[in-house]
Amino acid sequence: MLSAENLTLSYGNTVALANASATVRRGEVVALVGPSGSGKSTMLYCMAGLLRPDSGKVVLDGVDLTKLDDDSRSDLRRRDFGFVFQFAELVPELSLRENIELPLELNGVGRRERRARVQELLHELGIEEQADRRPAKVSGGQAQRAAVARAIAHRPRVIFADEPTGALDSQNSLVVLDALIKLASMDDTAVVLVTHDPQVADRAHRTVHMRDGTAGL
Amino acid sequence: MSGNARLAVRLVRGGGVAGIVRLALMIVGVAVGVAVGTLVVVLPSILDDRADRSSARLPVPTVAAGGRPTTFLFALVDDSWHGERFSRVLLAQVDAAAEPPPGLERFPAPGEIVASPAAAELLATEPGLAARVPGRVVAEITPAGLLDPDELFAYVGLTPEQLQDGSEASGFGVGFQDDMVRELFDGVPRELAVLVLAPAAIYLIVCGRLAAATRARRYAALRLLGMRRGAVLRVAATEAAIAGGLGGLLGVFLYSLLSPLLARNHALGFTWFPEVGALDALDTTAIVLVTVVLSGAVGALGLRQSLSRPLAARVSVEEPRARWWLLVPLTVGLGLMLPVIVRPLTAPPGSRVVYSDTQVNLVLAGMVLAAVGVLLAMRPIVAAAARVAAHPAAPLPLRLAGRRLSGAPASVLRVLAGLAVLVLVGGVSAGVLRDDELAAGPEVDAFTVTVDAHRAASAEVRGRIAMLAAEHRWTVQYSEASPPAGLGPPESAAERVAMFGLAMVTAPCTEIQVLIRAALPSCRSGGQYRLVDAALVGTADEVPAGVTVTFEDEVGAKVSYRTPEAVLAVDGLERSPLHVSSGVLVAADRPLFGWGRDVTMHFVVAEPESNVEEFKSAVLALDPTAAVNVHMRNLGAMEAYRVHRGTISTGVLVGFVLGAAAFVISAVDRAIERRRDVVSLLVLGMPLRTVRASQLFQIVLPLLAVLAMAIGVGHLAGNAWLQLNGRHQGWYGGTLTTMLPLAGIGIAAGLGAGMIVVGRKIRAEDMRRE
Ligand SMILES: Nc1ncnc2c1ncn2[C@@H]1O[C@H](COP(=O)(O)OP(=O)(O)O)[C@@H](O)[C@H]1O
Ligand SMILES: [Mg+2]
Numbered sequence: 001m002l003s004a005e006n007l008t009l010s011y012g013n014t015v016a017l018a019n020a021s022a023t024v025r026r027g028e029v030v031a032l033v034g035p036s037g038s039g040k041s042t043m044l045y046c047m048a049g050l051l052r053p054d055s056g057k058v059v060l061d062g063v064d065l066t067k068l069d070d071d072s073r074s075d076l077r078r079r080d081f082g083f084v085f086q087f088a089e090l091v092p093e094l095s096l097r098e099n100i101e102l103p104l105e106l107n108g109v110g111r112r113e114r115r116a117r118v119q120e121l122l123h124e125l126g127i128e129e130q131a132d133r134r135p136a137k138v139s140g141g142q143a144q145r146a147a148v149a150r151a152i153a154h155r156p157r158v159i160f161a162d163e164p165t166g167a168l169d170s171q172n173s174l175v176v177l178d179a180l181i182k183l184a185s186m187d188d189t190a191v192v193l194v195t196h197d198p199q200v201a202d203r204a205h206r207t208v209h210m211r212d213g214t215a216g217l
Numbered sequence: 218m219s220g221n222a223r224l225a226v227r228l229v230r231g232g233g234v235a236g237i238v239r240l241a242l243m244i245v246g247v248a249v250g251v252a253v254g255t256l257v258v259v260l261p262s263i264l265d266d267r268a269d270r271s272s273a274r275l276p277v278p279t280v281a282a283g284g285r286p287t288t289f290l291f292a293l294v295d296d297s298w299h300g301e302r303f304s305r306v307l308l309a310q311v312d313a314a315a316e317p318p319p320g321l322e323r324f325p326a327p328g329e330i331v332a333s334p335a336a337a338e339l340l341a342t343e344p345g346l347a348a349r350v351p352g353r354v355v356a357e358i359t360p361a362g363l364l365d366p367d368e369l370f371a372y373v374g375l376t377p378e379q380l381q382d383g384s385e386a387s388g389f390g391v392g393f394q395d396d397m398v399r400e401l402f403d404g405v406p407r408e409l410a411v412l413v414l415a416p417a418a419i420y421l422i423v424c425g426r427l428a429a430a431t432r433a434r435r436y437a438a439l440r441l442l443g444m445r446r447g448a449v450l451r452v453a454a455t456e457a458a459i460a461g462g463l464g465g466l467l468g469v470f471l472y473s474l475l476s477p478l479l480a481r482n483h484a485l486g487f488t489w490f491p492e493v494g495a496l497d498a499l500d501t502t503a504i505v506l507v508t509v510v511l512s513g514a515v516g517a518l519g520l521r522q523s524l525s526r527p528l529a530a531r532v533s534v535e536e537p538r539a540r541w542w543l544l545v546p547l548t549v550g551l552g553l554m555l556p557v558i559v560r561p562l563t564a565p566p567g568s569r570v571v572y573s574d575t576q577v578n579l580v581l582a583g584m585v586l587a588a589v590g591v592l593l594a595m596r597p598i599v600a601a602a603a604r605v606a607a608h609p610a611a612p613l614p615l616r617l618a619g620r621r622l623s624g625a626p627a628s629v630l631r632v633l634a635g636l637a638v639l640v641l642v643g644g645v646s647a648g649v650l651r652d653d654e655l656a657a658g659p660e661v662d663a664f665t666v667t668v669d670a671h672r673a674a675s676a677e678v679r680g681r682i683a684m685l686a687a688e689h690r691w692t693v694q695y696s697e698a699s700p701p702a703g704l705g706p707p708e709s710a711a712e713r714v715a716m717f718g719l720a721m722v723t724a725p726c727t728e729i730q731v732l733i734r735a736a737l738p739s740c741r742s743g744g745q746y747r748l749v750d751a752a753l754v755g756t757a758d759e760v761p762a763g764v765t766v767t768f769e770d771e772v773g774a775k776v777s778y779r780t781p782e783a784v785l786a787v788d789g790l791e792r793s794p795l796h797v798s799s800g801v802l803v804a805a806d807r808p809l810f811g812w813g814r815d816v817t818m819h820f821v822v823a824e825p826e827s828n829v830e831e832f833k834s835a836v837l838a839l840d841p842t843a844a845v846n847v848h849m850r851n852l853g854a855m856e857a858y859r860v861h862r863g864t865i866s867t868g869v870l871v872g873f874v875l876g877a878a879a880f881v882i883s884a885v886d887r888a889i890e891r892r893r894d895v896v897s898l899l900v901l902g903m904p905l906r907t908v909r910a911s912q913l914f915q916i917v918l919p920l921l922a923v924l925a926m927a928i929g930v931g932h933l934a935g936n937a938w939l940q941l942n943g944r945h946q947g948w949y950g951g952t953l954t955t956m957l958p959l960a961g962i963g964i965a966a967g968l969g970a971g972m973i974v975v976g977r978k979i980r981a982e983d984m985r986r987e
Contacts, residue, residue: 050900071904078902089897093620105613106903150901 001026001190002158004047007056008213016042017053018213024158027188029181031201034210040194041162043210047192048081048160049073060157078106082151082189084161084180089147090135096146097122097131103154121149125179141172148180155187162194170199177203239424240460242882246424247464247508249875250417252471255504256479257414259494260406266493267364268399274318274362276306276386288315289324290383292672292842297852298346299830303336303369305350307842309380318372318389320362325374328352332371333363340371345830349837351375365488366481373841380842382672382814401857405485405864412642412868413875419635420879423628436520450517457516458509465508469501486863487856543597547590551930553583554937572941580941584645584934591637591930595630595923602922606914614907618914632883633919635876636963637927640956643869644931647955648938650862655944657854663688664822664829665794665848671814672842676771679812682839687820687832689732691724692808693797694816696766696778710761719766719780720800722748723808732821733793737785740804745781748802750790760799771811778809794821794848866955873959877966884916884970913971920967924960931956 003023009016016039024030024047032040045051047058049065058065060080065073077083082103090099097118104114122128125145130138135146144164151159164180165173177200184191193204201207208215279287289311296303311324325331330352332340337354340347350373363370436449477491478484496504557572557580572580599622605611606619666687670679683692698718707713724732726740740746749759764780780801791798803809808816822832833845888895898908935952939945 074899074902074904076902077900081902083900085897089893089900091617091894091898093617093623102903103901106901 002047002058002060002192004043005057005059007043007046007053007058009042009046009051009053015213017046017056019056020210020213020215021056022047022208022215024190024192026157026190027185028206029184029191029193029204031193031195031204031207032210032215033195033198033201033207036196038210039213040210042213043215044160044162044192044194048083048158049076078103079154080157082154082156082159084144084147084151084159084164086163086166090143090150092135095132095134096127096138096142099135099146100149100153103150107154109154117153118149121153121183124183125149141168141176144168144172144176145179148176148183152180152183152187152189156189158190158192159184160192163196164193165195165197165200173197173200243421243424243457243460244464244467246417246421247461247512248467248471250414250421251465251468251504251508252475253409253413253417253871255468255472255496256476256494257406257410259476259496260409263489263494264399264402264405265394267402267489268394268396270319270362270364271397272392272394273390274306274320275389275391276318276384277388277391279385279387281391285387286312287385287387288312289386290377290380291386292380292383294837294842294844295852296349296833296837296845297850298339298343298369299827300852300855301369302852302856303346303371305371305373307373307375307380307383309375309377309383311374316388318362320358320360321372322356325352325355325372327374327376327379329355329374330371331356331358333358333368335367336369336371339369345834348834349841351379351841360490363490366490367483367488375841378674380672381674397853401853402487402860405860408861408864409485409868412639412865412872416635416639416872416875416879419632420875420882423632423879423883450520453520454513454517457519458513461508461510461512461516462505464512465505466501468508469496469504472496484863484867486860541597543593544590546586547594547930550583550585550587550590551933553579554587554933556580557937557940558933560940571943577941580937584937587930587934588638588641588645591641591927592634594926595634595637598922598926599630599633599919602918606918614910615914617911618918621915622919628883629887629919632876632880633923636873636880636920637923639869639873639876640924640927640959640963641931641934642865643873643959644928644952644956645934645938646865646869647952648935648949650858650865651935651949651951652939652942652944653854653858653861656942657851657858659849659944661849662824664824664826664850666820666822666829666832666836667846667848668818668820668836668843669846670818670836670840670843673840676812678840679816679818680807682836682843683812683816683818685820685832685835685839688823689724689728689794689821691722691728691732691795691819692816693795693800693819694721694723694768694808694810694813695719696721696768697775707757710757710759711764713757714760714764714766714780719760719764719778720797721768721778721803721809722795722797722800723803723805725806726804729802729804732795733787733790735787735789737787739783740785740802742804744783744804746802746804747780747782747784747800748790748797749784749786749799751786751788752791753799754784754786758799760801768810769813769815771813773814776810794819869955869959873962877963880920880963881966881970884967885973888912888970909972913968916967916971917964920963924963928953928956928960 001024003021005021007017007020020039020043022030022032022043032043034040042051046053049058049068052066056066060076065076068076083089090096091102094102100118100121101114104117109117118131119128122131125148127138127142127145127149130142130146135143138146144167148164151161159180161180165177168176180191181203183189191204193200195201276289276291276293279285290309292307294305294307296305306318308324309327315324317324321331328351330340330350332354334357337357340350340354350371352373358370358372360366436453473496476494480489480491480494482488557576603619603622606615607623608616608619611619668682670682673679673682683690695718696714699715707716722729726737726742726744729740730737747760747762753759760780762780762782762784766778766780768776768778770776785802787793820832822828829847829850833847836843836845895908895912899905932952936949939949
């Protein structure tokens with residue numbers, strides 16, 4: 001469904017990606033693993049259309065993302081992608097509930113439907129009680145669960161997660177990760193996961209190893 | 218260089234573009250503050266110099282010269298040309314030993330004029346003005362003899378026949394400061410200081426706190442590395458001191474550019490010689506030292522707080538909630554002002570409302586309360602705007618902006634408050650200035666001109682002046698007054714007349730009826746009457762019949778006169794242009810005893826004001842020594858008004874620009890610190906438009922709310938002041954024409970800031986934590 005082919009990207013003199021390739025199928029959970037600085041995050045950003053590689057293609061169902069203009073890539077992200085980062089990156093002024101609602105709203109989902117979906121996710125992730133607090137007033141694990149809910153709320157086709165559990169203790173890590181994988185599988189959503197934690201990588205269907213900007217199985 | 222200093226320099230250099238921009242902003246801020254501060258400090262000495270120049274050229278009357286002999290005769294003519302003062306010193310019978318005044322090489326001989334450059338130019342191009350000054354310009358007064366480069370001033374040489382009755386003088390230069398000149402400018406440094414230094418301080422505080430979070434993290438990291446508190450403080454102080462020192466230097470440079478400009482372009486309502494305000498090397502060193510020490514101290518003090526609360530940078534501090542009672546002072550203030558503003562609207566047209574002292578004080582208290590109220594209301598007003606914007610049904614960008622606003626930090630409110638206060642001051646001062654303007658020169662459709670030509674060469678000249686074309690004319694001559702024999706007020710009407718003299722008004726019956734706006738059926742041409750205000754009939758102020766007084770005739774001989782029996786009582790005589798409440802009326806067109814020295818001639822000249830200038834020219838062409846006084850045109854008050862208008866409008870404008878700059882800078886800084894939040898919205902696929910709109914709302918919304926409030930209050934307060942004084946009729950829109958452009962500048966600055974803060978590109982580094 002989504003494939004990156006022969007990506008190269010340099011930041012000035014630093015080569016971050018050198019001919020790296022990877023694919024993700026519908027509903028599949030793929031982990032990008034490798035040492036720090038090996039180009040995992042860069043690869044993820046390229047696959048999500050956040051960065052444009054110097055060369056190579058990123059194809060989603062036959063469409064090359066690298067050829068799309070900024071507005072189309074925005075539309076794509078809004079409709080078809082979800083994101084989870086190491087730190088929750090929630091909008092600080094909005095409550096957890098409003099944060100989760102945001103992608104639905106951006107996609108023009110009706111108010112009643114939005115409420116129902118958010119309630120379901122809050123329940124699923126066990127953060128109903130904190131729903132009306134601002135991100136600064138909840139724990140890191142709770143914020144990260146809200147971030148997972150926000151990434152999945154609009155039923156995207158791919159969720160990109162860059163070290164989603166990097167800032168959490170191992171207990172919380174697994175809870176958040178399991179919730180992400182479970183919710184994704186319910187909607188047949190693919191997950192691309194960057195991690196250096198073997199325990200986390202174990203939960204993936206497939207792992208792609210990265211080293212010095214190249215990817216291999 | 219010590220280790221701390223080296224680290225500080227490295228930190229300044231290593232801050233990247235943002236660090237350099239911040240440093241540049243601080244330097245500019247310090248520079249502007251230093252430039253304005255220097256001006257405020259130097260102004261008093263500029264003004265003193267002006268007063269000294271004025272004293273140095275005042276003729277010293279021989280009677281006050283302590284035994285020195287008379288060396289010349291003089292008369293001062295206080296004339297003006299289209300509102301510009303044009304004083305002249307008329308000179309005659311100059312002794313060879315006389316020392317010329319400053320700025321002159323020698324005295325002008327009869328028929329010669331030594332004029333200031335500005336006056337020389339006008340005399341050459343304006344025949345109407347040249348007619349007032351006899352002779353030809355032979356030299357120009359050098360700057361040493363002038364108050365400012367634009368001054369109109371001249372020394373005029375006359376023959377002894379031309380200058381009769383001149384005052385005897387022993388030389389120039391009185392030993393005391395010319396208070397009149399100094400007082401005119403008394404408020405200038407203070408007004409400037411208040412209007413400009415306060416916003417400059419806000420600006421500096423804003424710049425000093427730029428990237429506060431980033432720097433707090435940096436210093437926290439240094440602390441983690443084991444650097445001591447004192448050492449961190451020293452690094453911070455050095456960093457600030459570098460900015461301060463550079464800013465001080467730039468400020469001195471800025472001052473040296475600006476002060477000659479200000480000196481020449483009337484921005485403060487007057488000009489001066491730029492050399493007077495120039496700084497020397499010692500001044501420069503002192504200024505730079507002061508800025509280095511002050512900014513270093515401020516830099517360290519600012520950090521001390523965040524070091525004592527190491528977590529403050531991370532934990533979002535709750536801002537105090539907006540409380541409704543913060544609106545009370547504003548409401549009460551407006552309530553107190555309102556009656557004064559409403560009353561004239563409901564009162565019958567043309568009637569003048571008079572207020573009691575209590576009412577006046579209540580309104581003044583209301584104005585003060587409202588001004589303070591605007592400051593206090595800042596938080597509730599911004600909070601209310603935020604609440605409206607954050608309504609669940611509002612579009613997303615507005616809602617996001619509303620949410621961010623509801624927690625607007627105190628620093629934003631401070632900057633907004635600065636802008637609001639300046640707009641308010643602009644509005645109120647527009648009202649106050651309008652009143653000053655009307656006080657100095659009310660709008661009238663006719664001008665009363667009084668001519669005293671006692672130095673004129675002959676009675677014939679006075680007769681010719683008296684016959685000059687005008688709407689109306691009359692003459693007044695006072696009888697000899699004898700100083701009171703004893704102390705205390707006069708006991709009878711007759712004694713009063715003997716003490717103060719008797720006013721004899723001469724005008725035909727037809728003229729007098731028009732002037733007093735009443736029919737005088739009993740007035741006969743050639744008749745003589747006692748003239749009295751109807752309200753004074755039977756009081757000690759009424760001129761008694763049959764009293765004998767002494768007048769002087771054309772040749773200076775004494776003539777006795779007995780007051781007549783017949784009396785004309787006139788309603789409102791005191792308020793008529795005659796300005797006489799009790800006297801004798803001679804119904805004729807020529808004074809009873811001819812054109813004596815002490816006959817003053819009075820005229821009514823119709824508008825426009827250029828007619829008055831022509832009339833003055835006609836009078837002075839006949840007698841260049843005449844004193845011509847135009848009622849309701851107070852030259853000193855006009856000058857004071859111009860100086861205040863210049864100072865206040867320049868001050869408000871400069872202050873507002875500084876305030877707006879502070880607002881923009883803090884808005885951009887906050888946006889930069891929030892860039893990651895913006896990026897995370899973009900990652901979610903929020904269209905750039907939406908993000909931008911939200912940023913724009915967030916900046917412009919509070920600005921609009923606060924400026925609207927300030928404009929409303931400023932308009933009301935300015936009008937309340939005008940109504941209290943009663944000189945202006947109806948509503949005055951000038952407050953709005955002052956405030957709206959200011960608000961426009963503010964909004965434009967806000968919009969500009971809103972547009973530049975959101976970058977289009979998503980950059981990889983914005984997606985990771987440092
Ligand atoms: N914004 C950037 N500017 C310059 N170099 C970068 C930037 N982001 C990443 N790099 C470099 O690119 C390489 C790959 O980085 P990254 O994809 O973040 O690796 P990983 O996520 O595997 O740790 C590293 O050598 C890193 O130093
Ligand atoms: Mg990474």
